[in-house]
Amino acid sequence: MASIRKRVGKRRTSYEYTVSNMVNGESKPIKKGGFRTKKEAEIAAAEVEVQLAKGLAPATAARKIPFEQYFKEWIDIYKQPTVSPTTLNHYEYSLKAVKEHFSGIPIQSIKRPEYQKFLNWFGANKAKETVDKVHRHIRSCIQDAMEEQIIQIDFTRKTTPTWNVPAKKSIDKHLNFDESEQLLKALWSRVDKGQAYSLLILILTSGMRFGEAVGLTRKDFDFKNSTITINKTWGYKKDSPSGFGLTKNEQSNRIIKMDKKTMNYFQELFNNTPSNIHDLVFFSPESKYKVISNTNTNKLLKKLLSELNIEPITVHGLRHTHASVLIYLKASIHYVSERLGHSDIETTLKEYTHVLKELRLQDEQLTMDIFESMAA
Numbered sequence: 116m117a118s119i120r121k122r123v124g125k126r127r128t129s130y131e132y133t134v135s136n137m138v139n140g141e142s143k144p145i146k147k148g149g150f151r152t153k154k155e156a157e158i159a160a161a162e163v164e165v166q167l168a169k170g171l172a173p174a175t176a177a178r179k180i181p182f183e184q185y186f187k188e189w190i191d192i193y194k195q196p197t198v199s200p201t202t203l204n205h206y207e208y209s210l211k212a213v214k215e216h217f218s219g220i221p222i223q224s225i226k227r228p229e230y231q232k233f234l235n236w237f238g239a240n241k242a243k244e245t246v247d248k249v250h251r252h253i254r255s256c257i258q259d260a261m262e263e264q265i266i267q268i269d270f271t272r273k274t275t276p277t278w279n280v281p282a283k284k285s286i287d288k289h290l291n292f293d294e295s296e297q298l299l300k301a302l303w304s305r306v307d308k309g310q311a312y313s314l315l316i317l318i319l320t321s322g323m324r325f326g327e328a329v330g331l332t333r334k335d336f337d338f339k340n341s342t343i344t345i346n347k348t349w350g351y352k353k354d355s356p357s358g359f360g361l362t363k364n365e366q367s368n369r370i371i372k373m374d375k376k377t378m379n380y381f382q383e384l385f386n387n388t389p390s391n392i393h394d395l396v397f398f399s400p401e402s403k404y405k406v407i408s409n410t411n412t413n414k415l416l417k418k419l420l421s422e423l424n425i426e427p428i429t430v431h432g433l434r435h436t437h438a439s440v441l442i443y444l445k446a447s448i449h450y451v452s453e454r455l456g457h458s459d460i461e462t463t464l465k466e467y468t469h470v471l472k473e474l475r476l477q478d479e480q481l482t483m484d485i486f487e488s489m490a491a
Contacts, residue, residue: 117132117133117134117135117157117160117161117163117164118132118133119131119132119153119156119157119160120132120133121153122148129148129149129150129151130148130150130151130152130153130155130156131146131147131148131149131150131156132146132147132148132150132156132157132159132160132163133145133146133160134146134160134163134164134167136167145163147159159267162267166264179221179223179224180221180222180223180265181217181218181219181220181221181222182213182217182220182221182222182225183210183213183214183217183218185222185256185260185265186209186210186213186253186256187210189256189259189260190203190206190207190210193259194206197361197364197365198361198363198364198365199348199360199361199362199363199364200355200356200360200361201354201355201363202363202364204354205248205252206252208249209248209249209252209253212233212237212249213253216233216236216237217233222260222265222266223265223266225270226268226270227268227270227271227272227273227274229270230253230270230271230274231274231275234246234250234274234275234276234277235277237249238276238277238278238279239277239279240279240280241278241279241280242278242280243276243278243280245278246276246277246278247276247465250271250274250276253271254269254271257269257270257271288428288429288432288435289428289432289435289436289439290425290428290432290433290436290439291439291443292440292443292444294423294425295319295436295440297423297425298319298419298420298423298425299316299319299320301419301422301423302315302316302319302419303316303376305419306380310397310399310407311407311411311412311415312415313380313381313384314328314329314397314407314412315412315415315416315430315433316377316380317377317381318430318433318434318437319433319436319437320373320374320377320437321343321371321373321377321437322371322434322437322438322441322454322455323345323434324348324363324367324431324434324456325351325409325412325430325431326348326349326350326351326355326360327345327347327348327362327367327456328397329348329349329351329395329396329397329406329407330347330348330349330359330360330395331343331345331395331396331397332393332394332395332396333385333390333394333396334394335396336378336381336382336385336396338378338381338382340372341372341373341374341375341378342370342371342372342373343370343371343373344369344370345362345367345368345369345370345371345456346362346368347359347360347361347362348360348361348362348363349395349404349406350404351404351406351408351409352404352409355404358393359393362456363456363458364456364458365458366453366456366457366458366459367456368456369453369454369456371454381396393405409430412430413429413430416428416429416430416433434455435466435467438451438454438455438463438466438467439467439470441454442467442470443470448460448463448464448467451463451467
């Protein structure tokens with residue numbers, strides 16, 4: 116049975132528990148204080164006793180581990196082998212922030228107020244997207260730390276990311292249905308003028324990332340089933356690894372269904388043109404990175420949209436256009452998330468809130484119309 120002791124200090128009164136614990140025949144009681152109420156101390160002590168009964172080492176008895184050390188080990192074990200170099204850089208960025216703010220502080224010693232202070236400090240000169248990403252990384256790490264009995268309480272729970280820099284508008288920049296239809300028709304009318312046009316068609320009709328599209332080989336196309344397998348990328352910029360590389364995350368390895376017109380075009384293209392040393396679909400021997408240039412593709416897209424009197428977007432904006440059109444036409448958010456290769460559905464919901472709000476207004480009007488017609 117645990118004992119609870121009341122501790123009266125100059126500033127406040129707190130409670131401490133002591134739980135009996137034997138290690139190799141030697142008494143090593145587990146103590147922890149700082150609880151605001153006696154009830155909180157009793158609940159925490161009961162959790163420790165349950166863990167001891169199961170033969171587990173309670174988090175309070177675990178070796179004190181600096182937060183930055185645990186976070187780095189977590190990245191090395193669970194992320195480094197499975198994510199792309201670009202995504203790994205994002206985790207390293209989060210680690211840098213943790214090192215700067217929590218240097219030398221054990222993960223077991225961090226409480227929710229301290230973590231909220233970190234979010235306030237970090238977000239003082241950052242954009243919402245940056246703060247959210249770091250917060251997600253840390254939350255994922257902390258959840259694993261709890262499962263491993265390193266800590267008992269999720270100190271990231273009920274904390275709120277803060278920021279002080281306007282968010283980038285790139286995600287909001289996409290074409291609406293009519294504009295995307297105009298663009299697609301224009302691309303098909305020019306598809307014989309160069310492979311950059313076929314690349315733009317593929318990204319618009321598939322929602323692939325640029326690196327995924329230029330990493331495609333002919334073997335990735337299944338013309339019988341009208342599917343494309345996405346399981347790698349190609350380094351197309353200076354901070355990318357050379358040649359083939361990993362996709363952004365495990366969920367980005369996927370097989371997507373494609374429309375017949377797009378698949379028929381590429382089947383005919385493969386039948387009438389020779390392959391290359393890498394079997395790449397968008398091979399460009401003159402290019403520095405041996406694939407179609409992202410810069411030149413963006414320039415071509417901007418020029419074409421200007422000719423159509425449509426506000427220019429980037430090639431990455433075509434990915435957002437693809438998803439926005441699907442959601443707007445009532446495709447399942449779960450399906451869209453899988454098709455895009457998002458790590459989880461929360462990412463999809465966050466990025467396409469603008470479309471979901473439009474649909475909600477439509478659903479509200481539909482609901483009113485239904486019951487008004489029923490009562491007529």
